[in-house]
Amino acid sequence: MEEIRELFLGTIKEKIEKLKTLEEAEKLRVNVFGRNGMIKSKFKEIKKLSPEKRAEFGKVLNNTKREIELLLSEKIKRLKEMEKQNEIIEKTVDLTLPGARRSFGRLHPITQVIQECVDVFSKMGFEVVEAPEIETSYYNFKALNTPEWHPARDLHDTFYVDDERLLRTHTSPVQIRTMESRKPPLRIVSPGRVYRKDYDSSHLPAFFQIEVFAVDRDISIADLKATLENAIKSILGKDKRVRFRPHYFPFTEPSIEVDVSFLEGKNRWLELLGAGMIHPQILRNAGLDPNEWQGFAFGMGIERIAMLKYGIDDIREFPRNYLGFLKNF
Ligand code: PHE
Numbered sequence: 001m002e003e004i005r006e007l008f009l010g011t012i013k014e015k016i017e018k019l020k021t022l023e024e025a026e027k028l029r030v031n032v033f034g035r036n037g038m039i040k041s042k043f044k045e046i047k048k049l050s051p052e053k054r055a056e057f058g059k060v061l062n063n064t065k066r067e068i069e070l071l072l073s074e075k076i077k078r079l080k081e082m083e084k085q086n087e088i089i090e091k092t093v094d095l096t097l098p099g100a101r102r103s104f105g106r107l108h109p110i111t112q113v114i115q116e117c118v119d120v121f122s123k124m125g126f127e128v129v130e131a132p133e134i135e136t137s138y139y140n141f142k143a144l145n146t147p148e149w150h151p152a153r154d155l156h157d158t159f160y161v162d163d164e165r166l167l168r169t170h171t172s173p174v175q176i177r178t179m180e181s182r183k184p185p186l187r188i189v190s191p192g193r194v195y196r197k198d199y200d201s202s203h204l205p206a207f208f209q210i211e212v213f214a215v216d217r218d219i220s221i222a223d224l225k226a227t228l229e230n231a232i233k234s235i236l237g238k239d240k241r242v243r244f245r246p247h248y249f250p251f252t253e254p255s256i257e258v259d260v261s262f263l264e265g266k267n268r269w270l271e272l273l274g275a276g277m278i279h280p281q282i283l284r285n286a287g288l289d290p291n292e293w294q295g296f297a298f299g300m301g302i303e304r305i306a307m308l309k310y311g312i313d314d315i316r317e318f319p320r321n322y323l324g325f326l327k328n329f
Contacts, residue, residue: 005060008042009067016071022079034176039065057114064226092136110208110318113235113306114191117210120156120234122191129190131174134165139173143285145250158195162286167195171211171299172251175278179286184293185216191302201314208302213278215288215295221254224296228275232260243269252276252297262308271309273300 012032019025032038042061046054107115118128141147159167174190184267190211199205210232214223225244232242249255253275259269275298280290281313310329317325 002060004057004062004278009064012038013067013071016068016075019075019079022076022083025072025079031146032068032072033065036144039068092226106326106329108318108321108326109306109310110302112329113212113302113309114208117231117235117300117302117305118189118191120231121210121212124187124231126187126189126214129174129178129188131168131171131190131192132175133168133193133195134161135168135173136165139176140166140168140170143176143282144172145281145285150250160196162307166219169196170194171209172297173299175213175251175282176286179215179283179288184288184295185214186295187211187214187216201316202304204303204315206319207315209299210302211297211299213295213297215278215293217293219277219282219294221294221296224275224277224298227296228258228273228298232258232272235305236260240308247274249274249276251279251282253279258298262311270304271317272304272308273298275299 003137015028019028030037034040041060041157043058046057049057084289122128129296141150158169161167171190171192171194174188174192178186178188178190188211191208193206195206196203197205212227214227229242233240243259243261245257245259247255247257251274253276257271258273258275260272262268262270275296278295278297283290283293283295303318306312
């Protein structure tokens with residue numbers, strides 16, 4: 001009796017384990033419990049047995065039947081869960097969608113403008129040179145014809161590190177440093193941070209300049225004008241108008257200030273840079289003979305260029321580093 005049970009249960013158990021879909025499970029259910037199913041046909045065997053054995057056989061068969069029912073219903077439950085999961089995956093995960101994009105960040109707009117300016121001047125034959133941000137008062141003022149008593153120093157007085165050293169107020173000291181250490185002809189572009197005691201919507205206490213200068217034989221103001229106009233138009237656009245105004249700097253003669261038009265039609269101008277022919281005394285200060293060498297120089301405010309380029313009206317946006325602002329560039 002036990003043998004029959006083992007055999008019967010064993011083969012069906014194996015079949016249940018192998019089931020992969022609800023459809024297969026349904027087929028097996030009919031095969032086992034259906035009108036002409038395996039259980040029914042087993043019960044039919046009762047007739048062949050002696051009356052004493054019939055009761056026992058019936059009992060074993062009924063238990064077996066219950067056991068199979070339980071196994072099968074458990075399996076069906078698991079299959080249903082699986083099919084539901086697959087359905088969810090199929091419906092909700094679109095495997096053809098692109099992956100989650102990562103934000104890589106980008107260069108600060110000021111860095112971008114510096115790179116673009118350097119690029120423009122490099123193409124014109126200028127070479128990049130760096131100079132220190134902590135400068136001696138000699139290079140920042142005296143060697144640039146700005147002695148202690150000079151009124152131009154008022155505009156510039158700045159953050160002193162000690163009696164002799166200060167945070168440079170402009171990039172012009174790089175002119176002296178380069179002329180002292182190298183022989184002309186020179187074509188130099190030098191970007192960097194400078195510091196002044198200024199703060200409002202168009203001035204920052206720490207900002208960027210680019211110093212551009214050339215020292216050679218027979219350099220004239222025509223070279224300055226052509227270089228400047230060319231550079232400004234390639235950086236800001238061909239439609240920009242450039243205005244030259246006479247000005248004064250202790251280290252250039254003649255000196256000019258250059259404005260660029262903005263808000264076209266409204267005739268608005270933004271001061272962009274100071275420029276001029278390098279003063280003969282500056283050449284002498286750096287050990288060059290002004291009868292042999294001449295030069296032009298200009299220093300541009302980078303933030304000013306960025307403001308014109310992108311139409312930004314408050315210079316303080318740049319160091320604020322608000323992401324909503326920076327993401328526009
Ligand atoms: N250094 C001057 C400034 O910061 C600008 C300048 C540079 C003027 C070179 C003339 C020549 O205001």
